[in-house]
Amino acid sequence: MTSKAPPSSSPAHGGAPAPDATARPASEPGRSENGFHIGRQIFQAPRPASALYIVSTPIGNLGDITVRALETLAACDLVACEDTRVTATLMQRFGLRTPLTAYHEHNAARVRPRLLATLEKGGSVALVSDAGTPLISDPGYRLVRDVVEAGHRVVPIPGASAPLAALVGAGLPSDTVCFSGFLPQKRGQRRTRLGELARLPATLAIFESPRRLAASLADMAEVLGRDREAVVARELTKRFETFERGTLAELATRYADVAVKGEIVVCVAPPGEQTEADPEDADALLAEALKDMKAAGAAKHVAQMTGVDRKTLYKRAMELKAQ
Numbered sequence: 001m002t003s004k005a006p007p008s009s010s011p012a013h014g015g016a017p018a019p020d021a022t023a024r025p026a027s028e029p030g031r032s033e034n035g036f037h038i039g040r041q042i043f044q045a046p047r048p049a050s051a052l053y054i055v056s057t058p059i060g061n062l063g064d065i066t067v068r069a070l071e072t073l074a075a076c077d078l079v080a081c082e083d084t085r086v087t088a089t090l091m092q093r094f095g096l097r098t099p100l101t102a103y104h105e106h107n108a109a110r111v112r113p114r115l116l117a118t119l120e121k122g123g124s125v126a127l128v129s130d131a132g133t134p135l136i137s138d139p140g141y142r143l144v145r146d147v148v149e150a151g152h153r154v155v156p157i158p159g160a161s162a163p164l165a166a167l168v169g170a171g172l173p174s175d176t177v178c179f180s181g182f183l184p185q186k187r188g189q190r191r192t193r194l195g196e197l198a199r200l201p202a203t204l205a206i207f208e209s210p211r212r213l214a215a216s217l218a219d220m221a222e223v224l225g226r227d228r229e230a231v232v233a234r235e236l237t238k239r240f241e242t243f244e245r246g247t248l249a250e251l252a253t254r255y256a257d258v259a260v261k262g263e264i265v266v267c268v269a270p271p272g273e274q275t276e277a278d279p280e281d282a283d284a285l286l287a288e289a290l291k292d293m294k295a296a297g298a299a300k301h302v303a304q305m306t307g308v309d310r311k312t313l314y315k316r317a318m319e320l321k322a323q
Contacts, residue, residue, distance in 0.1 A: 023295055024150060030062040033097060038094065045074035048072060050119060051266070053156075054144070056133040058090070059160065061237040065094070066227075072157050074098060079098050079125075081130070082103070083102065084101070086206075087130070097298070103143070137179075147191075165233070171245075172231060172268075174203060179199050187219065190215075190219055198225075204268040214252070214258070227249065230264055230269065233265045286299070286317050289317075290317060298313075
């Protein structure tokens with residue numbers, strides 16, 4: 001690390017090139033009292049314009065933080081975060097002293113007015129998640145919507161993102177991608193969601209918990225197709241980062257009886273040429289779907305998986321139920 005951070009041009013600095021983020025007296029005009037350190041080098045942070053800053057933080061390796069993120073976290077009036085204990089670890093690592101406030105789905109309605117009030121007074125607020133880019137599979141978009149409606153600026157501070165890290169390391173087609181967050185926990189709902197995704201001509205990026213990985217891979221193999229290429233990316237940017245590759249059937253077998261830990265992104269390649277299932281295949285899929293769904297839902301689910309007409313499948317589902 002050099003003793004001088006690279007200059008940047010960004011909305012955080014009023015749209016003009018930022019002053020060099022070098023160690024300077026805190027009393028210098030136009031500089032914030034707040035600062036940060038990288039190793040033993042101390043930096044002063046420029047005062048940002050009034051706005052809500054959406055700040056990406058590392059997904060594992062704290063060395064992935066950007067200089068612009070550190071400047072923003074150092075100089076904002078308030079940092080809103082999912083868990084103050086998690087964010088405090090990052091703040092302590094870089095000597096950041098900005099006040100923290102918890103902001104998550106359980107207290108959002110109560111805390112949001114305080115954040116808006118800070119902006120109304122001309123202040124600045126940084127929004128962070130526990131790891132990665134805020135609003136990716138979390139409810140922070142509600143705050144962004146309210147800030148925009150109130151007439152305030154929203155400024156993204158890009159950085160680490162688990163889905164993007166998984167995609168670039170997976171080696172699957174990345175021209176068209178569908179990020180689907182976490183799948184439902186219940187098997188029937190999970191299979192329904194996978195059925196909706198099955199025919200999308202895109203690489204899928206899906207979050208999964210280690211406890212449900214084996215069950216989800218088994219459902220993916222059955223619903224999306226046993227031969228579809230996939231990658232299980234685990235513990236991205238951390239010491240035990242792994243990329244396990246294979247077909248969905250191979251990965252389902254590989255993880256069937258394995259206890260795994262850590263955060264996981266599953267990437268699934270786009271489907272190949274789709275052909276309509278023969279009657280026996282459709283019957284088998286309907287019979288399985290009818291265990292968790294009503295006839296209409298089962299017909300829709302199998303139609304999405306196979307391309308067979310839904311009305312035809314509904315009629316057949318009613319016949320199977322009668323039997």
